Structure formats: structure tokens, C-alpha cells
Amino acid sequence: MDNLKISIAHLYPDLLNLYGDRGNVITLIKRCEWRGIRVEFTDIKSGDKIGAHDLFFMGGGQDKQQEEVQEELFSQKKELLAQRDDGAVFLGICGGFQLFGHYYQPHDKNKLEGISLMDAYTIAGEKRFIGNVTAVTDFLEPKTLVGFENHSGLTYLEGETKPLATVRVGNGNNGTDGFEGARYKNVFGTYLHGSLLPKNPHFADYLINLALEKRYGENINISPLDDKIEFDAHTSVIDKNY
Numbered sequence: 001m002d003n004l005k006i007s008i009a010h011l012y013p014d015l016l017n018l019y020g021d022r023g024n025v026i027t028l029i030k031r032c033e034w035r036g037i038r039v040e041f042t043d044i045k046s047g048d049k050i051g052a053h054d055l056f057f058m059g060g061g062q063d064k065q066q067e068e069v070q071e072e073l074f075s076q077k078k079e080l081l082a083q084r085d086d087g088a089v090f091l092g093i094c095g096g097f098q099l100f101g102h103y104y105q106p107h108d109k110n111k112l113e114g115i116s117l118m119d120a121y122t123i124a125g126e127k128r129f130i131g132n133v134t135a136v137t138d139f140l141e142p143k144t145l146v147g148f149e150n151h152s153g154l155t156y157l158e159g160e161t162k163p164l165a166t167v168r169v170g171n172g173n174n175g176t177d178g179f180e181g182a183r184y185k186n187v188f189g190t191y192l193h194g195s196l197l198p199k200n201p202h203f204a205d206y207l208i209n210l211a212l213e214k215r216y217g218e219n220i221n222i223s224p225l226d227d228k229i230e231f232d233a234h235t236s237v238i239d240k241n242y
């Protein structure tokens, strides 16, 4: 199928823009363009209408930025839930992941209501988890995901929301249940910064495939890319000490 296109939206990059998570959006765009897939890209900033997109990304941020984005994001909850149920793909990193759940309760502050894209909730922990993470999925090849965590929030999954991966090195969602990240329908959350996708091109392609399937209603096998450099980077940090 020629003339493929997907639309990608970056939610609130003006507010949640720490930890280099924009690298995930750049990776998705480049891996489409390298295959001749056109990308309609939109930065959705405070006050913008959400619009319909095939893939939404939201990065991480400190508690203060999460407070700033929460009201704006919550005002778009109904629209975003509808797009989730229409098969849109979501990727939330850390603070973005936390707000994809029901709520994030920071230390000594008001609870931040999330948009409930997935059955999860987050409570601020006593210590900060900072370090390299290697996690193992059951749906990617290679199975591993590598990245870097920096959070005090402890996230717990409920209902039909399943972990993205299990932790082999690091803490992941809460340092106790052995889970890293979460998935419900085509909504994905993870604590892995890095940014994540440049060193995990197989996960980037998995998300692109889902976004194409959502748009065209069929599984479109995208052509492989020469990912030697990307997987050299991936392999170089697998099981790296915390």
C-alpha cells in the first residue's frame, strides 16, 4: 500500500518537556519518513483543541509541571477516551504515564485527577527511583526494553490493565510488584526515559504498526530498517548496573 500517512500529536510539550522525552516523537516521525510514510504532526499546547490523531505522545515532568498540565488535560478527558476507544495509540512516559491513570497523589499536595485511559493509580513514594532499567516484554523481539527511570511516584495497576514488561534491572512501577509500565487497548505507559524509542526501535515500529492499523483498518507490515546503530545502543545498556 503506497501513500501511507499517520497523524501524530504531542500532548502539552510546552508543559511536560523534561528528560528529553521529545526524542520519542522525533524517532516516530523519522522512522515513518525513512519508509516514505507521511506524518501529519501537531504540538497540542494549552488551549488547543485535541483533534483526531492516530498516535498521541505525552512526556514526563516534575510534580509542578504535572500540576500545570492536569487541568488542561482533564478538560480533554472525554475526547481522549473516545479516541482511545476508537483505537488511537497513546504513549505516556513517567509523568505522562501517571496522568494516563485515574490519579497521581504527590507529596503534601492535592491529588491530580488523571484521564483514566488505563486502570492505574500513582502515589508519591518516600524515595526517588533513579537509575538504568532493563525490562522484559512478552510481545517484542528482542523482548527487552532499556531506559532510565527518575520518579518517586509508585504506580499500581488494576482491572484489565496489564504491565508493559517485567523488571530485570531497576524498580519499574513501584519497586515491589516487578512490573514496568502498563498497557490497556492501544494505550501504553512506561517509566523509561532515555529517551525510550531511539534505543528501542522495535517498540517504535510496534507503535507505528498499531497506528497504521488504526488508520487503515488492516495490518500493514512496514519495511524493516537498518537498525544496527540503534540495537548497538540498546545492547550497550542491557542489564547495565542500576
Ligand code: GLN
Binding pocket: 019, 059, 060, 061, 062, 063, 066, 093, 094, 095, 096, 098, 150, 151, 152, 153, 154
Ligand atoms: N513527578 C513524577 C514523579 O516524580 C514524574 C517524574 C517524571 O516524569 N520523570 O514520580
